Amino acid sequence: xxxxxxxxxxxxxxxxxxPRPPSVPLPSARPPTPGPATAAELAELAKKLHxxxxxxxxxxxxxxSAIHDLxxxxxxxxxxxxxxxxxxxxxxxxxxxxxxYDGKWQLLIDTGxxxxxxxxxxxxxxxxxxxxVVAAQSLQKLLDEMRTAIRVESAEVDxxxxxxxxxxxxxxxxxxxxxxxx
Numbered sequence: 001x002x003x004x005x006x007x008x009x010x011x012x013x014x015x016x017x018x019p020r021p022p023s024v025p026l027p028s029a030r031p032p033t034p035g036p037a038t039a040a041e042l043a044e045l046a047k048k049l050h051x052x053x054x055x056x057x058x059x060x061x062x063x064x065s066a067i068h069d070l071x072x073x074x075x076x077x078x079x080x081x082x083x084x085x086x087x088x089x090x091x092x093x094x095x096x097x098x099x100x101y102d103g104k105w106q107l108l109i110d111t112g113x114x115x116x117x118x119x120x121x122x123x124x125x126x127x128x129x130x131x132x133v134v135a136a137q138s139l140q141k142l143l144d145e146m147r148t149a150i151r152v153e154s155a156e157v158d159x160x161x162x163x164x165x166x167x168x169x170x171x172x173x174x175x176x177x178x179x180x181x182x
Contacts, residue, residue, distance in 0.1 A: 057125045064107040075099035076145035
């Protein structure tokens with residue numbers, strides 16, 4: 001479980017996610033149950049896994065809502081997985097992305113092949129459990145990428161404002177550097 005701290009007053013900083021406490025030992029760390037697996041045991045284990053997966057989905061939706069509430073207005077992604085086929089030059093990737101999809105800002109999973117513009121996109125809660133686990137562990141990296149995207153887009157907007165004002169001044173016969181405010 002992660003918690004975020006509020007931004008320092010007056011700085012507008014993005015929240016920082018604190019490291020999660022050490023995880024509960026994996027079941028494989030415990031001595032195996034003697035004897036062969038039974039249907040009843042497997043059904044009980046599956047029930048617990050499904051419940052934990054539902055909790056993971058709720059946590060991802062909570063994270064999505066928290067990012068959405070920041071109203072950052074930028075898209076960013078982090079690479080979760082890459083597979084290279086040794087028999088060919090095909091490289092497949094899976095990314096976690098926060099962006100607009102179907103008109104809504106969402107946490108998304110994109111899967112595709114390097115160099116191919118087409119990718120398959122689904123909501124993070126519709127991805128495989130393995131991908132959702134890695135996505136949950138990558139949320140801070142995504143937030144860091146969003147900070148970078150905000151800085152880059154802010155500089156691009158500053159440059160566009162300068163260009164548009166310089167254009168307007170040139171049309172009016174004024175000098176481009178006559179006090180264009182930023």
